Amino acid sequence: MKRLLEVKDLTMEFRQRSKTLIAANHISYYLEEGEIVAFVGESGSGKSVTQYSGLQLVPCPPGHVAGGEIWFQGENILSYGPGSEKLRQIRGGQIGVIFQEPMTSLNPVMTIGKQMAESICLHLKMSKKEARQRAEELLEKVGIPDAKERLKAYPHQLSGGMRQRVMIAMALSCNPKVLIADEATTALDVTTQAQILELMKNIVKETGTTLVIVTHNLSLVARYADRVYVMYAGEIVEAGTTDEIFYHASHPYTIGLLKAIPSLSAPREQKLVPISGNVGNLADRGQNCMFLPRCPYASKECESKGTPQPAPVGDSDTHIRACHRTLTREVLEKEQPAPQALLRTKKQGDAQENQVLLQVEDLSVTFPIYSGVFRKKIGEVSAVNHVSFQLHRGETFGLVGESGCGKSTVARAIMRLEETASGKILFDGTDITHRKEKELYPVRRNMAMIFQDPYGSLDPRQRVGDAVMEPLVNFKLGYSKKELDHRVDELFDLVGLDGTCRYRLPHEFSGGQRQRIVIARALAANPSMIICDEAISALDVSIQAQVINLLEELKERLGMAYLFIAHDLSVVRHISDRIAVMYLGQIVETGGWKELYGNPRHPYTQALLDSVPTPNPEYERNRSAHKISGEVPSPMNRPDGCAFCTRCPKASEKCRIKMPAMEQVGENHQAACFFL
Amino acid sequence: MEVQKGKQHTTAKRMQEFAGVFFSRKLVIFGFIIIVAMILLALLVPVLSPYDPNLSSLKEVLRHPDISHWLGTDDLGRDVLTRILYGTRVSLLVGLASTLVAGVLGMALGLIAGYMEGIVDSVIMRIMDAMLAVPIVILALFLGSALGKGLGNIIFCIGISMIPRYARVTRGSVLSVKKLDYITAGRIYGASRFQIAVKHILKNCLSSNLVMMTMNLGDAILTEASLSYLAMGINPPTASWGGMVSNGYEWLSMNPCVAIAPGIFIVLTVWAFNVCGDALRDVLDPKLKGTL
Incomplete structure (x- = not known):
């Protein structure tokens, strides 16, 4: 197959006042005609930036391409000026993008028909009437009933799924060679998500377009992608065909991710294995592998050899990985924790x-x-x-x-x-x-709630220690000042945080840490029931596993009941x-x-x-x-x-x-x- | 003991961060110096100046600036610089006191309106709308003529006329803050309505109001100047910037300094407060601390 787009050694920086943040670090990849390629990574891994830098959609400043080439149809598109005619023809014309938020990516004061006709007129040089005709055909193609009527609708009159279909129709309108779906289904419900992905897959196969799926959801990739690039902290750490990634993963991060996600097909007796720690600071890369502080397989050589370069795995010509160690199946099995440690302990007191x-x-x-x-x-x-x-x-x-x-x-x-x-x-x-x-006071003492958004559930101006202390003080549980301090320390310890960070403000913590603080607050008054309202859905996959395990562990130790509300069935x-x-x-x-x-x-x-x-x-x-x-x-x-x-x-x-x-x-x- | 120590340590660190963010823009340093200098001069003027601000001397009428009178003298032979510095007292007092009155009352009304919603909200906000419909100077003029001249009345007039701005801003932020999860969390964890309103809601609306207060301080000084200019303000012979501009205006062709010098002081002070207001907004945003 022909290589449609080839990215060589792309580096993208964000320059801030005092520091430079490298969001994409020497990235190379290629897209072939008609294949479905997925870019997987947690938030901040640089997966979107990598895609947008080619189209020069990254705001500049602070964004800045520091090096590399992007070859598309025989030309280096990075050499085009950001507002040049040539680039504008590629944007929307040759490469279409579907964004995450269908709510904000459509103009709310223009009808669907007008918005679609706009780019069709521009790129395909059609008359208004022809463009409308084409828009109607496209809407039918993406499965929108009464396409003709819908052209007159405004975005707010459509549901989220419908809007995303319109976005797909718009992206397809100029027969692009590449279609980039940037977390296009993340904001949708599972059933709608499946519909939209199925639709994209069929259309792409039919028209021979290359589809790039950018997502944090590893499971989604297994169903739809031909090839996968796994990204971490602005680097491609592993790449290969879907089977190679899922069955022969050889980078510790990929292995970690696969173990961290609960799956419908995995045995339920096993604990999730979270990846410890948080994503490192992109502004302070240091000399070594970015994954080193979190890597369970790190060895001495990792600390002295510098940043690992992508190298082929075995004799496969698609599978590459950036790691100093050769993690074969034998090595993995040897270094894995004993199977018993991975088993969930039986609950006490049936x-x-x-x-x-x-x-x-x-x-x-x-x-x-x-x-x-x-x-x-x-x-x-x-x-x-x-x-x-x-x-x-x-x-x-x-x-x-x-x-x-x-x-x-x-x-x-x-x-x-x-x-x-x-x-x-x-x-x-x-x-x-x-x-x-x-009169609810005595009852509420025994109930607690953990919210979805770890950013919204803590008062930005209240020190986290005071937040955790709040239920203890409000419910008048009779703690003296000293006992209160002691209890707060105990609670921080329970959720795996250091008690000394109690004087800090919420914004100084990452999402996962904040959720831990929220859990500590929920535990404060020793409730017998905790309602978790989508408590983990806003977190990254590796952090999700940490919090799930924490919730389970706490339940084992303290014996409260959970009402666990979520949309994620796994x-x-x-x-x-x-x-x-x-x-x-x-x-x-x-x-x-x-x-x-x-x-x-x-x-x-x-x-x-x-x-x-x-x-x-x-x-x-x-x-x-x-x-x-x-x-x-x-x-x-x-x-x-x-x-x-x-x-x-x-x-x-x-x-x-x-x-x-x-x-x-x-x-x-x-x-x-x-x-x- | 350990805990206490930790607390102090963080407070000191916080003050440092505070200063770091506050002065991150060079202009703020100038603004801050101007404000401090003004306050110091206003306090020290009896020691620094050999002249009495209110004693007229017919021998020295409308003199141009020279060594003995740096900014010249006015139509009654009084030293302009001395009068400006005494006027600083009035202007700063009026500015600070009236914004404080407006801020406190406005925030209280806005908080009540936003928190209670329903009929209370409607009543309060319609009154505020009605007040907003009348220009500030006219409203203050009306109140002033009803109550009479005098420092206290001026403060009261300007304060009352600025209430609606605070009430509106506060209500807006109360309505948005109220929907956040941490307010719900407060309720779940047993905080009373009053506690939630003050501890969580008001605290989070405070920064926008504080910023507005520093900016309105300039406004208040200007309004006082306008009122004095319109002869509805401070009683002569007490010096006030507005009154001086108004008076000096008549003698513009003979000694422009009499009107222009107090005008420049008004401009400088208003500018200084505005710049510091902007800096304060950055400081009060918890996310910006330490990152700038």
Whole structure:
């Protein structure tokens, strides 16, 4: 195959007042015609910068190409001026980009049709009418129904998935040779993500375009990519075909990443192996391998040999890696920790688990809709619709579902942050559904919550020690000043932080460390239940594993119960004992993890599980393309009957009229569907 | 003991960081020097100047600048420089006191409006809108004519007329801060409404208000000058910058210094406060500390 684009020794710097940050360090790679190439790395690994530097889309200053060449169709495109005619023809014309945020990458005051026609007119020199015609064809191609009508729509009238489809159509509009999808599906739900990726894959195969997938999600890569580049701290540390990367990984970082992600296909008894520490400082690279401080396989020679250069692995001509050591299978097995250490310890006290801690009965939460000048109430949206479940002492209960399914609202209603429309919430036997704020004190002591965004959940002007101390002081637990100090030290120690950092402000910590502080605060008053609302989804993969392990460890030691809310099914499977799947404000299926993942009965659960990518190319290849279509309807026009009937492959007339009730489908397993 | 030590250490370090960020721009150093010099001169003027600011001397009317009168004399033979420096007292006092009045009341109203929402919010903010609709000078003029002249009244007038700005800014930031997770966290972990409002919300709205206060300080000085210029301000013969400009204006052709010199002082002071206000904003942003 012909090499379409070749990058040689590219170095990209960001110059700041006093320091220079090297975001891409001597990077070389190539793209072949018609292949799907993935760039994988955590945030700050330089994967996006590498892609954008060719198109000169990196803001300059501070961005600055310090060296290298990018050859595209026989010319070095880095030699073009940033605003030159030639470069503008390549941007959008030859190389199309799909950005992460479909919300912000479309102009909100222009109709879809106009935005699409703009670039078509420019690059393909078509008339306005022809351009509109082409835009319509493209929208049809990316699976948007009533394309003609949609051309007149404004971006806010479309859902996130639809907007991303429009972005793909726009990127494709000028028949580009290369399509760069920069985290294009990260902001979308799993089912939508699968749809969009499948769509991109098909289009690319059909038109012979080269697709570059830039992502932090290693599992996603296994399903779609032909070749993978793994990036770390601005360097390509390993590259190879998908099979080579997933089955013969030989760089410690790649190996670490693969062990750090929970997967649907991996045995659940194993602990995750996190990569310790944080990504090093890009402004202070030093002489050695950037991964050295975190590398479990580091040896003496790594400290003296300088930065490793990419070198071929074995006799493969695609597989390269930048490491001083030759990590063959034998070496890996020898240096791996004993298998017992990797096993999760059995939970203590099974008897305890039969004690109900939290009981949610028939819970409904509604939000009023206002309209008009006088904000008259015109109706209600029901965000949570007759939800019932129990949480036992010392148990982890997972609540999964796509965004907007009401899982966070359930959590907020339990914490009494949201008023309940009907139903009951019993915590430790006491009904707290309608308690007044002041009477909640003794109950709230025993509950805690960890939020999704580690940046938003700490007061930026409060020292972290004071934040951790807050529950102890507010709940008047009778600690003296000395005891308080002692307790804070103890809490910091519990979450693996140094007690001396208590006088620092939140912005001085990384995301993972902040989440640890939030956990310390949650633990402060010794609660019997902690609600984790997407507590790990904002973290990088390697950090995610650290926090998951920490949560598990704490539970083992302190014996509280978790209500674990997440959209990532693999993580939920790893951590939860029992799981409930929510769709549009309702629980559609609930059961033990084994039953639910092993034998899903509800069509929605099946579809969800089908859409989740796993880091296992073999498994992915044998898996059929997922069957679910459409998107979650808005809770404002909830379908009559079964909520899932608009997307369900099995839906019949009956489903559209009547709502199915929860039925026992096995021991410890219930589902709400007529076709069980 | 150990803990105490750690705390002190960090406070000292913090002060150092504070100064580092504050003076990271060269202009700020000038601005800061001007403000400090003004305050010192205003305090020390009785010692430094041989002249009485209010004693007229008909022999020395409208003299041009020379060795004995650095900035000349006005129409009653009073030394202009001495009067300017005495005027600094009035101007700085009016500026500081009225912004403080406006800031405190405005922030309180904004906090209440933003935190309570609903009908309380509507009532407070509509009153603020109504006040905003009237230009500051006119409002102060109206209040001044109702209450009469005098230093206290001037401060009160200017203070009241600037309240709406603070109320609006505070309410805006309260509304955005209120939605953040750490406010919810505060509620979950047992903080009372008052605690949340003051400890978490107000603290995080403070920086934008403090910055506005330093900038409005200049405004307040200008408003006082305008009011004095319009003869609604400080009673003569007490020296105030605005009054001096107003008075010297009549003699512009004979001795321009009488009007221009106090004008230059007004400009310098307003500029100095504005520059320091910008620097203060950088300092108060917790993320910028140490990075600049």
